[in-house]
Amino acid sequence: MRSTNLSRVVLSGFVALLAMGLAIAVSDWLTGTSPTMIVSASNNNNSNGNGNGNGNGNGNSNNNNSNKNANENVSTAISTDPLEAVVGAQPNAPDTEVFWMDASHASSTTADGVVTLQWVSGGTVQVTEDPIDASTPTPPLPAGLKQLRGANLELIPLSTPNQVNLILHYTDQDVASNGVNEATVTMYYYNPVAAAWLHIPGATTDTNANTVTWTNVDISIFGSRLTRVSVLGGS
Numbered sequence: 001m002r003s004t005n006l007s008r009v010v011l012s013g014f015v016a017l018l019a020m021g022l023a024i025a026v027s028d029w030l031t032g033t034s035p036t037m038i039v040s041a042s043n044n045n046n047s048n049g050n051g052n053g054n055g056n057g058n059g060n061s062n063n064n065n066s067n068k069n070a071n072e073n074v075s076t077a078i079s080t081d082p083l084e085a086v087v088g089a090q091p092n093a094p095d096t097e098v099f100w101m102d103a104s105h106a107s108s109t110t111a112d113g114v115v116t117l118q119w120v121s122g123g124t125v126q127v128t129e130d131p132i133d134a135s136t137p138t139p140p141l142p143a144g145l146k147q148l149r150g151a152n153l154e155l156i157p158l159s160t161p162n163q164v165n166l167i168l169h170y171t172d173q174d175v176a177s178n179g180v181n182e183a184t185v186t187m188y189y190y191n192p193v194a195a196a197w198l199h200i201p202g203a204t205t206d207t208n209a210n211t212v213t214w215t216n217v218d219i220s221i222f223g224s225r226l227t228r229v230s231v232l233g234g235s
Helices: 002-031 041-071 172-177
Strands: 097-101 107-109 115-122 125-131 145-157 162-169 186-191 196-199 204-206 211-214 227-234
Touching: 115 125, 115 145, 145 162, 145 172, 162 227, 186 211
Parallel strands: none
Antiparallel strands: 097 125, 107 115, 115 162, 125 145, 145 227, 162 211, 186 196, 186 227, 204 211
């Protein structure tokens, strides 16, 4: 009797499952949907965990490494080269810029707005510009002259010959605050070997545009070091 009852229970369960499946199939057919699939929630959790955890985690880690590598040489230390140290050159400072100029990049102005370089002809020139500020040492100036603006600049020709124009910018405020007669404003560079400021005889001053231009710069003057170029003027 028990066996008969058990058989009936099993048969009833099977019929119920068959009826449920038939009902789902009919419902899908009537609504036009594809058969329903039940996916394990635990599998979804694993998938999301692996994808978000490993993907985003590793990605961020790589980005941090890249940023660290890019910044590990940043330093405000004065150069160990005595010929650069005399002008307070900081070759690895955060605001030091390094860029290249050629026919495709014929004009460039530095981020601080002090230096504009114009590539005229020849091959590629590598430029390094180290801005100067109040904390940057300046060699003693020629008697009666004051520095309005300046930069520590290095120009390295990667091929020759090269022709480059150098333009230094200053402001009316620079002139007024230093008590300078703008008619005296011109360009000098500092020669660390001679320990002297040398005037650029061909430099032209535009007092309307507040610029001093050195045309066809002799790049060899700079050598392979940061050299101070400045706008100087007297009273």
